[in-house]
Amino acid sequence: MKKFLNHPEKVVDEMLEGLLLAHSDLLRSVISDNRALVRVDAPVHNKVAISTGGGSGHLPLFLGYVGKGMLDGVAVGDIFASPSSKQMLDVTRAIHGGKGVLYIYGNYGGDVINFDTAAELADLEDIRVETVVATDDVASMPKGYEQQRRGVAGLFYLYKLAAAKAETGADLDEVKRIAEKANARVRTMGVALSPCILPAVGHPTFQVAEGEMEVGMGIHGEPGIQRGSLQTADEVAATIVSAILQDMPIEKGEKVSVLINGLGATPLEELYIIYKAVYSLLTDQGIHINCRYIGEFATSLEMAGLSVSILHLDDELCRLMEAPFVTPFRIQH
Amino acid sequence: MKKFLNHPEKVVDEMLEGLLLAHSDLLRSVISDNRALVRVDAPVHNKVAISTGGGSGHLPLFLGYVGKGMLDGVAVGDIFASPSSKQMLDVTRAIHGGKGVLYIYGNYGGDVINFDTAAELADLEDIRVETVVATDDVASMPKGYEQQRRGVAGLFYLYKLAAAKAETGADLDEVKRIAEKANARVRTMGVALSPCILPAVGHPTFQVAEGEMEVGMGIHGEPGIQRGSLQTADEVAATIVSAILQDMPIEKGEKVSVLINGLGATPLEELYIIYKAVYSLLTDQGIHINCRYIGEFATSLEMAGLSVSILHLDDELCRLMEAPFVTPFRIQH
Structure with a gap:
């Protein structure tokens, strides 16, 4: 550790x-x-x-x-x-x-x-x-x-x-x-590439083998729905967006907010590559991204991985999304 | 990778x-x-x-x-x-x-x-x-x-x-x-716990052995000044603060700004533990922390590690520090 x-x-x-x-x-x-x-x-x-x-x-x-x-x-x-x-x-x-x-x-x-x-x-x-x-x-x-x-x-x-x-x-x-x-109106799905180590335990509580990833893993290491070969960023984005839209269909012309969340060790550069892929997948279906958040919002110590959340907006939620806030870690202007 | x-x-x-x-x-x-x-x-x-x-x-x-x-x-x-x-x-x-x-x-x-x-x-x-x-x-x-x-x-x-x-x-x-x-008037020193992997290379360009850390490593993996056993957070903070103050003496009663920067994979929780230690070391010497920044400001992909920067303030710099700004990653209100 x-x-x-x-x-x-x-x-x-x-x-x-x-x-x-x-x-x-x-x-x-x-x-x-x-x-x-x-x-x-x-x-x-x-x-x-x-x-x-x-x-x-x-x-x-x-x-x-x-x-x-x-x-x-x-x-x-x-x-x-x-x-x-x-x-x-x-x-x-x-x-x-x-x-x-x-x-x-x-x-x-x-x-x-x-x-x-x-x-x-x-x-x-x-x-x-x-x-x-x-x-x-x-x-x-x-x-x-x-x-x-x-x-x-x-x-x-x-x-x-x-x-x-x-x-x-x-x-x-x-x-x-x-x-x-x-x-x-919000759905999230995550993918983990590596575990985190609880300080009081001192070693990883689970392992994800080299070349593998776990789709759907929870932020405490709860088992996901599928463990398989590491996919490309585009494939990971497609897996997540398709699972979310299957669970919560969103019509063409509707608006969403997207949150690309890093789980701890994943570089911001990779989160932007995922955002690019999510953007394409949604806009190809005629869904508009009205506001987006990219960074660390809910981590799991130093776990490598990310999650994508999609919020299905309506006019009421759009207005509320715009309101400013000031917190220790994030300010919205 | x-x-x-x-x-x-x-x-x-x-x-x-x-x-x-x-x-x-x-x-x-x-x-x-x-x-x-x-x-x-x-x-x-x-x-x-x-x-x-x-x-x-x-x-x-x-x-x-x-x-x-x-x-x-x-x-x-x-x-x-x-x-x-x-x-x-x-x-x-x-x-x-x-x-x-x-x-x-x-x-x-x-x-x-x-x-x-x-x-x-x-x-x-x-x-x-x-x-x-x-x-x-x-x-x-x-x-x-x-x-x-x-x-x-x-x-x-x-x-x-x-x-x-x-x-x-x-x-x-x-x-x-x-x-x-x-x-x-600013000095920085960093400590690395693990390397990062350049995507085009595919494997770490250097290693830091289990139980070791590298003091003074650069953000591209440039060699530091000392490789040794992993120290406690308090010891790491003391090493850095003492090196900085030896290089740039700051008198009792003077004001500083402190920046605790994560290099990529280090949890925010650990950065706050380091901040606590830096705070004690500086205030024990009668140095006032006027403003502080804690988070990721200059990373090295997924390198685990951190750096501490100390800016020696004067009245002119204090006033300029307070000005607001709006950028993609950080907003100051």
Whole structure:
């Protein structure tokens, strides 16, 4: 294992300490272990507050999306492990501005249990909480079982759109409606070329042989749908776009947003080569790319690989996509 | 070699095509091979124009810094290879807004020869060109030979500061003075954990053994000053900060900007752990970190490693650091 760290078991604590030192103008911690973080100006009164959370090791997910025009708070766990319901409740209390709180997070067992518990506890304190669970990974379950799918990089769109709606002063039901609409209209599929190493484990938890790739692998190394020979960039793009459009047909003339997400070790140069291929595949079918994001949005430590997310836009979502936001890792102007 | 690509020899062309498709609102190509790119609104009249260039494979360097509040144009070569003087001249013509052009680039033989030729050719067309070559890599040559050092991630500061000055309407001599001042006051040192693979080569051009790291390695794999056992994050930070401060002493009470740059495969989590250590080392000596940048600014494909740059600020540089900019990869608000 070759990593820049001091103690494998202190990676998350030291990372959070560095992050808070770096971004004290944007983020603050509400509990002593720094696992519950909120916007520096939280709570924002008369705005629906939005919270997320999940395991560490996915930066800029989850911490990177807290800020004006984005999320109000986040609870983070150890590497690839859920935060506790106590940490989520601490965030909930700190961000509630009088209009309720929306939880948006990815569909993983531990997170679901802990967020549900936190919501029940918040209810006892008269904080109304609603929940939308992201299920954008088409490779994780077949059609018909959408609600059992994992949530991956498409979470970015749920955050972005719900947050833009919340900034307009909309109530909790309306903000929740937008998050559900985004989830219903986004699909993601990933391809992994190499594993990552958990600092506390010290060796890869799985292997992808030289010359092979795993299609549909999850961001914690969950098995994909197909392991086979490494394909060209054009073939990888075609595999992903075809799987997504088969699952979620998009008519000629419709608009989409595309997110090309690097999983950690894949050079930005390769993400642009994939974008070129995705662009051709979509425009050949008469589908317009209205806005695109290319970079690292949801990583898996130093895993090599990428995912492509496609969000099926309509006029309402287009308008919300344009809203600005300011977070530690990404600013939209 | 496991990469997302179609033809190893077409990596740069396909990357540029994808990049122009993605960012046509910010960038445009001025020649048919897309190797000369400029701000979409170039030339900006009555502003000193700033151009850079260098080999591909370092995204977001060099292309990522073209945009309002940053650079006017860029010439890019093949992976790790200089662009031609013709490409540089094409950029120069396209960005010249009547107040001259400043070239800012890293100190590498091929780039120096080609930029110098382009400057001579521009002079024949009555375009005044001045040049500042970045030499921030302390590990590349000992003290006393500063002008022979390589330019690495510290280039970001030369761009940022000179561009902010140019936006104020300053003349070419003033903008050049700021770039030279930034270069004189910035130092960088890097550590590599693993090599990168050039697509056209197909295998690593060097190796760093398991359990080892190379201190001072360049962003093209140039040998460093010391190969040894992998150190902890705190030890790596101490090695770098001590080398930089020995080369460029900074008094107690002075202000700096710090840039923690990932070389490609290093998770953002680890960069924050390094930032925490650098923060402690500097504040323990009474040095204030006025602004910080953490992420990928100058990569080497999928090399694992990082560099730390320290810019010694004064009041003039502090003010220029605050100016906003909008580029394809990074926005400052």
